[in-house]
Amino acid sequence: MSSQHIVVVGAGIVGAASAIWLRRAGMAVTLVDKGAPGRGASYGNACILARCAMVPVTTPGLIAKGPKYLLDPEFPLFMRWSYLPRLLPWLTRYLKHANDADTRRIARGVATIVGDSVEQHKALTAGTPAAKWIRDSDYNFVYRDRAAFEADAYTWALRREAGFVPEIIEGPAVQEHEPILSQEMGLLAVNKDHGYILNPGDYVADLVQQLQAMGGRFIQAEVKDFDLLGGQITAVDTDQGRIACDKAVLSAGIWSGELAKKLGLNVPLEAERGYHIVFKNPSQLPKSPMMLSEGKFVATPMDQGLRCAGIVEFGGLTEDKSPKPLEFLRRTVARTFPDLSYTSQEEWLGFRPAPADSLPLIGELRGSGVYTAFGHHHIGLTGGPKTGRLVADMITGDWPNADVSAYDPMRFAKP
Numbered sequence: 001m002s003s004q005h006i007v008v009v010g011a012g013i014v015g016a017a018s019a020i021w022l023r024r025a026g027m028a029v030t031l032v033d034k035g036a037p038g039r040g041a042s043y044g045n046a047c048i049l050a051r052c053a054m055v056p057v058t059t060p061g062l063i064a065k066g067p068k069y070l071l072d073p074e075f076p077l078f079m080r081w082s083y084l085p086r087l088l089p090w091l092t093r094y095l096k097h098a099n100d101a102d103t104r105r106i107a108r109g110v111a112t113i114v115g116d117s118v119e120q121h122k123a124l125t126a127g128t129p130a131a132k133w134i135r136d137s138d139y140n141f142v143y144r145d146r147a148a149f150e151a152d153a154y155t156w157a158l159r160r161e162a163g164f165v166p167e168i169i170e171g172p173a174v175q176e177h178e179p180i181l182s183q184e185m186g187l188l189a190v191n192k193d194h195g196y197i198l199n200p201g202d203y204v205a206d207l208v209q210q211l212q213a214m215g216g217r218f219i220q221a222e223v224k225d226f227d228l229l230g231g232q233i234t235a236v237d238t239d240q241g242r243i244a245c246d247k248a249v250l251s252a253g254i255w256s257g258e259l260a261k262k263l264g265l266n267v268p269l270e271a272e273r274g275y276h277i278v279f280k281n282p283s284q285l286p287k288s289p290m291m292l293s294e295g296k297f298v299a300t301p302m303d304q305g306l307r308c309a310g311i312v313e314f315g316g317l318t319e320d321k322s323p324k325p326l327e328f329l330r331r332t333v334a335r336t337f338p339d340l341s342y343t344s345q346e347e348w349l350g351f352r353p354a355p356a357d358s359l360p361l362i363g364e365l366r367g368s369g370v371y372t373a374f375g376h377h378h379i380g381l382t383g384g385p386k387t388g389r390l391v392a393d394m395i396t397g398d399w400p401n402a403d404v405s406a407y408d409p410m411r412f413a414k415p
Ligand SMILES: Cc1cc2nc3c(=O)[nH]c(=O)nc-3n(C[C@H](O)[C@H](O)[C@H](O)COP(=O)(O)OP(=O)(O)OC[C@H]3O[C@@H](n4cnc5c(N)ncnc54)[C@H](O)[C@@H]3O)c2cc1C
Pocket: 009, 010, 011, 012, 013, 014, 015, 032, 033, 034, 035, 036, 037, 038, 039, 040, 041, 042, 043, 044, 045, 046, 047, 048, 049, 050, 221, 222, 223, 224, 251, 252, 253, 254, 255, 256, 273, 274, 275, 276, 298, 309, 310, 311, 350, 351, 352, 353, 373, 374, 375, 376, 377, 378, 379, 380, 381, 382, 383
């Protein structure tokens, strides 16, 4: 295929990976971001290449348990109640998927982009400076006891069916394996052959530098609209002017929803607010990243210190942090890592792009030359490189050797 000019909107992990794979395929590529690369959700996540994370949040039983979770101050789900009326249409559609058939269908869809994620990150960065951020590791789930582990049996059964069978460590062996853990934690489910990124923000910044070293362009500008002629993209409009192009990729994370409206898509996309605290100069670090099942957050030994990241809060796209989720994180960290000391804490709030059906939108808006690549919810860092590869394959006409029908963005086309 002759070289075309592709504009990629958004320099998070998804946009950066798409831009690199497109450039490798010989395309002229301009990557545009309203800010610096890698400062959206891709900055502050839990760093995990979560190969086994194909099971969505919407599992059977969620509708019955949800209200109890919301009212329980010791459960990591928070709501800004004044936001509830605006959330309801999305929430209603989201909860409709909390049944066995949909959970399995979504899990199959997500598995395609997460299952080989460590290899995908390595392929994306092979021979480049960005490769230095990737770490091979186990990914451990921490439980108080066997009963707590068994309460998650449904999710583990789906993971097992996909080939992820954890090694179980119980009793005092838990603290021998991970000395940072409190004696109260009695079971570790160890998932082999995972990985993490030592610093996701710097990783994405390095990927964008790599794109430029390969002859791609990065422009700091805010995308406002798309120009179409006869239904075909001709240019992307920014606050710095118009960028003519043959094709475009919309990979602006949570901010893609508003831009997609201009293209005739009405995506039920909600900002799932998440938090992290980095404990600086920690006295202890876990050997491998671990998911604390009671707090539903991940503790990762990264280059900034010990990052504890997770929590779900609904409250829209406002930048102000809520005190309660952060207090919850601090309380749970103090209980789970009782001997941890540190010099300071750094707090962050970010927005997971959450479509109501928990499947990302990857594909062409029929015949327009605009491709969507957003809606990666909890697994965007994991699945970004594979997504970028799929998008590049679709654009170059080298149709992906994978079933991508689940990601079709036209499912949300306005009637
Ligand atoms: C607390 C937390 C923990 C997480 N942990 C993990 C994890 O361990 N593993 C994992 O796989 N995933 C995790 N995630 C999810 C993951 O971070 C996201 O799914 C992923 O980063 C989304 O990447 P993205 O490139 O789609 O979006 P983003 O990283 O948000 O990038 C979007 C970019 O688009 C730009 N942009 C927006 N609007 C415009 C515009 N109009 N013009 C130009 N540019 C624009 C933004 O500036 C931004 O740079 C976590 C998320 C959170 C919040």
